[in-house]
Amino acid sequence: MNATKVLDAKGLACPMPIVKTRKEMKTMESGEVLEILATDKGAQADLAAWAKSGGHELMDSQTEGDVFKFWIKKG
Amino acid sequence: MTVTAMTASEVAKKVVNNQPLFILDVRNGDAFSDWKIEGGNIQYLNTPYFDLLDGVEEVVSELPTDRDILVVCAKEGSSVMVAEMLSEEGVQAAYLQGGMKAWSEHLEPVKVGELSNGGELYQFVRLGKGCLSYMVISEGEAAVVDATRMANIFLDFAQEKGATIKHVFDTHLHADHISGGRAIAEATGAMYYLPPKDAEGVVFEYAALENGLEVEIGSSKLEIEALYSPGHTIGSTSFIVDSKYLLTGDILFIDSIGRPDLAGLAEDWVGDLRESLYSRYQDLANELIVLPAHFMIIDELNEDGSVAKKLGDLFKENHGLNISDEQEFRDMVTKNLPPQPNAYQDIRKTNMGQITPDEEIQREMEIGPNRCAVR
Numbered sequence: 229m230n231a232t233k234v235l236d237a238k239g240l241a242c243p244m245p246i247v248k249t250r251k252e253m254k255t256m257e258s259g260e261v262l263e264i265l266a267t268d269k270g271a272q273a274d275l276a277a278w279a280k281s282g283g284h285e286l287m288d289s290q291t292e293g294d295v296f297k298f299w300i301k302k303g
Numbered sequence: 304m305t306v307t308a309m310t311a312s313e314v315a316k317k318v319v320n321n322q323p324l325f326i327l328d329v330r331n332g333d334a335f336s337d338w339k340i341e342g343g344n345i346q347y348l349n350t351p352y353f354d355l356l357d358g359v360e361e362v363v364s365e366l367p368t369d370r371d372i373l374v375v376c377a378k379e380g381s382s383v384m385v386a387e388m389l390s391e392e393g394v395q396a397a398y399l400q401g402g403m404k405a406w407s408e409h410l411e412p413v414k415v416g417e418l419s420n421g422g423e424l425y426q427f428v429r430l431g432k433g434c435l436s437y438m439v440i441s442e443g444e445a446a447v448v449d450a451t452r453m454a455n456i457f458l459d460f461a462q463e464k465g466a467t468i469k470h471v472f473d474t475h476l477h478a479d480h481i482s483g484g485r486a487i488a489e490a491t492g493a494m495y496y497l498p499p500k501d502a503e504g505v506v507f508e509y510a511a512l513e514n515g516l517e518v519e520i521g522s523s524k525l526e527i528e529a530l531y532s533p534g535h536t537i538g539s540t541s542f543i544v545d546s547k548y549l550l551t552g553d554i555l556f557i558d559s560i561g562r563p564d565l566a567g568l569a570e571d572w573v574g575d576l577r578e579s580l581y582s583r584y585q586d587l588a589n590e591l592i593v594l595p596a597h598f599m600i601i602d603e604l605n606e607d608g609s610v611a612k613k614l615g616d617l618f619k620e621n622h623g624l625n626i627s628d629e630q631e632f633r634d635m636v637t638k639n640l641p642p643q644p645n646a647y648q649d650i651r652k653t654n655m656g657q658i659t660p661d662e663e664i665q666r667e668m669e670i671g672p673n674r675c676a677v678r
Contacts (some may be wrong), residue, residue, distance in 0.1 A: 242378060
């Protein structure tokens with residue numbers, strides 16, 4: 229999937245993956261896609277819930293070894 | 304203003320003593336509705352931490368001023384952040400140290416009774432998951448029943464009491480939590496017993512827990528007797544301790560009965576469950592005090608924090624023991640069952656030794672309520 233930007237949040241514990249995602253999203257335009265890499269298991273459910281409450285779209289997520297990847301399109 | 308930590312143990316005492324507490328749970332809505340800290344005098348507000356990043360002003364007006372406020376999240380990080388933000392707004396709030404992870408793992412030992420010749424029986428109440436484990440101690444020897452994953456708590460407790468753990472039992476192959484039985488047996492050299500009918504997939508050595516098995520603890524030979532009582536699983540076995548206590552495992556609870564479907568065979572085992580509850584248990588003395596392996600709701604706790612009730616009282620009050628129509632009973636325990644526990648198939652595999660996930664994954668597998676009963 230083509231991402232406009234990539235955010236590396238590996239090794240960060242909750243709440244930092246979302247804090248960083250949110251900050252990065254603010255610099256982006258509507259329709260652009262942010263790819264997020266995280267290792268915190270809680271990030272999975274929280275990013276999905278956060279995207280929904282913020283009007284963004286969680287387009288896809290994958291797990292590669294210990295790393296979770298998410299693609300969120302800015303709403 | 305300072306932000307203070309509240310330990311799981313302190314929260315447990317508030318729950319047991321029915322003290323007032325206000326919980327601001329900052330996990331996402333699904334996590335909160337699935338599983339939270341339960342208590343008779345707890346009020347809740349669930350606002351995810353990611354909705355509070357711009358400020359906590361909107362929740363401040365919803366917080367009480369007349370009771371302690373505890374901010375709760377999954378692992379602690381977000382609750383510290385929110386408690387600090389509240390503090391900046393002039394609101395004194397504590398965070399739960401270690402988050403729901405610590406709450407899930409906290410065990411509160413409660414003495415449930417004196418046994419013959421100075422023996423003691425302890426119940427380990429896992430408030431966060433509703434699991435109950437037991438330790439029988441007599442004259443420097445101990446037996447453990449249905450130990451949870453946190454083996455060190457049992458090892459340390461026995462040491463504190465100056466007792467050597469000689470026997471470790473699981474009433475059945477658990478599906479809702481990872482057993483600490485094998486680890487305790489390995490650490491102490493004790494015998495680890497499992498019902499053979501539940502243990503077909505078990506890949507390690509164990510001793511057979513069969514109907515009528517008797518073990519003696521201490522030199523005065525305090526007796527623990529096994530009673531085959533299938534239905535939750537085909538191997539489920541109860542224990543009679545010192546002719547006074549009936550450890551029912553997941554067959555009979557205080558306000559509910561066991562569900563027969565967690566190993567996938569509800570239809571096959573419902574007849575066994577009925578026979579255990581309506582025939583085998585009926586033959587026992589009404590004076591026996593029932594000690595189950597779970598509780599479902601906080602109302603099942605006695606005033607001292609224990610979960611225990613006379614068998615005779617349960618025959619009168621427990622709905623699951625008072626369904627005379629066999630078909631109605633069958634329908635109740637096979638239809639409209641609650642969702643199955645989180646990761647229950649992997650938990651069973653772990654308890655059989657077929658898989659050995661690392662500790663962090665084992666924690667994740669156990670997240671959530673136990674859901675072993677039907678009401």
